[in-house]
Amino acid sequence: MAGPHSFFGPVDPAADAGYDDDHPKRKGFFTDTSICIGCKACEVACKEWNDVPADHYDMLGSSYDNSHSLNANQWRHVAFIEQPKRLGEQESGLRRQAAEQAVSLGMPAMGAPPDVMKAQVTLPDALSDGTDPGHADGVDRPDFRWLMSSDVCKHCTHAACLDVCPTGSLFRSEFGTVVVQDDICNGCGYCVAACPYGVIERRKGPEGATNVGIAQKCTLCYDRLDAGKTPACAQSCPTQSIQFGDVEELRERANARVEQLHEAGIMDARLYGNDPNDGVGGAGAFFLLMDDPEVYGFPPDPVVTTKDLPDMYRKAVLAAGTLLAGAVVSFLGGRR
Numbered sequence: 001m002a003g004p005h006s007f008f009g010p011v012d013p014a015a016d017a018g019y020d021d022d023h024p025k026r027k028g029f030f031t032d033t034s035i036c037i038g039c040k041a042c043e044v045a046c047k048e049w050n051d052v053p054a055d056h057y058d059m060l061g062s063s064y065d066n067s068h069s070l071n072a073n074q075w076r077h078v079a080f081i082e083q084p085k086r087l088g089e090q091e092s093g094l095r096r097q098a099a100e101q102a103v104s105l106g107m108p109a110m111g112a113p114p115d116v117m118k119a120q121v122t123l124p125d126a127l128s129d130g131t132d133p134g135h136a137d138g139v140d141r142p143d144f145r146w147l148m149s150s151d152v153c154k155h156c157t158h159a160a161c162l163d164v165c166p167t168g169s170l171f172r173s174e175f176g177t178v179v180v181q182d183d184i185c186n187g188c189g190y191c192v193a194a195c196p197y198g199v200i201e202r203r204k205g206p207e208g209a210t211n212v213g214i215a216q217k218c219t220l221c222y223d224r225l226d227a228g229k230t231p232a233c234a235q236s237c238p239t240q241s242i243q244f245g246d247v248e249e250l251r252e253r254a255n256a257r258v259e260q261l262h263e264a265g266i267m268d269a270r271l272y273g274n275d276p277n278d279g280v281g282g283a284g285a286f287f288l289l290m291d292d293p294e295v296y297g298f299p300p301d302p303v304v305t306t307k308d309l310p311d312m313y314r315k316a317v318l319a320a321g322t323l324l325a326g327a328v329v330s331f332l333g334g335r336r
Contacts, residue, residue: 011281013157017172026176027225028155028284029234029242030250032257033296034269036148036241038078042233043067043150046076049221049232053209070151072203072216076233081147081295149287149296150233150242153178153199153218154273156304157281161191161200161215163306169215176247176284177220187213196280196302220284247284257288266290272298279303 014023047054053073065080155177162170162178169184170191180200191200192215200217203209221231229235234244243250251274261269272293273286279302293300 011157013159013172013176013281013284014174019174023174025246025248026284027220027244028176028247028250028286029152029220029231029244030254030274030286030288031150031152032241032243032254032288033147033149034257034261034266034288034290035239036078036150037239038080038146038148039238040067040078041236041238042076042242043074043078045232045236046218049224050075050219051210052216053203053206055206070153070199072201073206073209075216075218076150076152078148078150079296081149082144083147083291083295084144147290147295149289150237151296152233152285153220154197154280154286155218155220155284156196157276157283158304158307159280160194160196160305163304164190164194166190173222173225175220175222175225177222177225178217179219179222180215180217182211182214185214187215189215191215194305196299196305218285247282251286254286254288261288279307 012026014026015021046052052075055073063080063082065078067074067077070077159170159172159178162172166188167184167186169181169186171179171181173179187202189202192202200215203212203214203216205212221229221233224231230244234242243253245253254271254274258269258271268290270289271286272289273280273283276282281304287296287298289296289298
């Protein structure tokens with residue numbers, strides 16, 4: 001059943017676009033941010049394969065992230081989010097699980113036993129010998145944590161960019177993905193305003209770059225999919241944080257991963273974009289997050305921006321009909 005924010009319920013986007021029943025299964029990405037190490041190999045691979053300009057690489061002074069944001073020249077962007085955390089809050093469920101399942105080898109132990117690790121301990125600023133208390137037992141306990149997330153176009157089931165494109169330059173591929181045709185786009189920018197995630201953008205430079213003024217975004221490496229290959233970003237990811245495959249299979253894998261993390265005591269883990277009943281009918285690229293979506297710069301409850309167009313058209317027709325009827329009555333009344 002369609003959710004309260006769904007456009008018209010879950011659909012197979014390729015079939016809905018008119019492809020035959022024998023079209024390939026819908027392809028997409030599942031990005032597990034819990035194992036992303038922020039290496040940015042996906043960014044480099046995406047640029048190299050798709051001939052995306054290598055600009056925006058300078059330090060901001062406010063973050064170690066030197067590629068700024070997702071934009072026309074950055075189809076993949078790895079966000080670096082530094083979160084202050086009190087000492088002791090870094091003790092994750094994975095560490096407790098490892099301690100409880102450890103096999104004793106009769107060797108001298110380092111650090112506190114599992115029962116002590118679970119306790120809330122207030123550490124002094126410095127020990128009597130001048131050592132940093134966060135390193136006193138050989139365990140690094142930083143007072144912050146890094147959240148890494150490789151962002152990309154969501155390839156929505158109900159894609160507003162497709163709805164508003166006047167030239168047909170954006171099309172739904174047989175894999176269920178959304179692709180921009182550079183040679184048809186006229187640079188009107190309607191799709192830029194329509195995207196609920198702020199993903200798509202017109203290229204503004206650098207000097208000498210191709211397709212300046214044309215809408216640009218991830219194509220999920222459509223040319224590679226057509227050749228039976230994995231998209232460049234997923235192919236290059238060293239930790240398999242970016243997983244590529246059939247969307248339905250990826251959703252099952254994502255649900256299993258969240259359950260695994262919850263069982264390990266990491267209750268902040270949650271999925272984003274995987275629900276077919278959400279405001280975009282489910283995304284073709286969804287994420288496992290370790291905090292609220294807003295922390296990663298994602299809208300918490302995205303809704304396809306063309307959702308209300310049918311109702312707006314009906315009201316416009318009704319208003320026009322009312323005005324026309326009023327004009328006719330006025331005209332006939334004036335002839336008496």
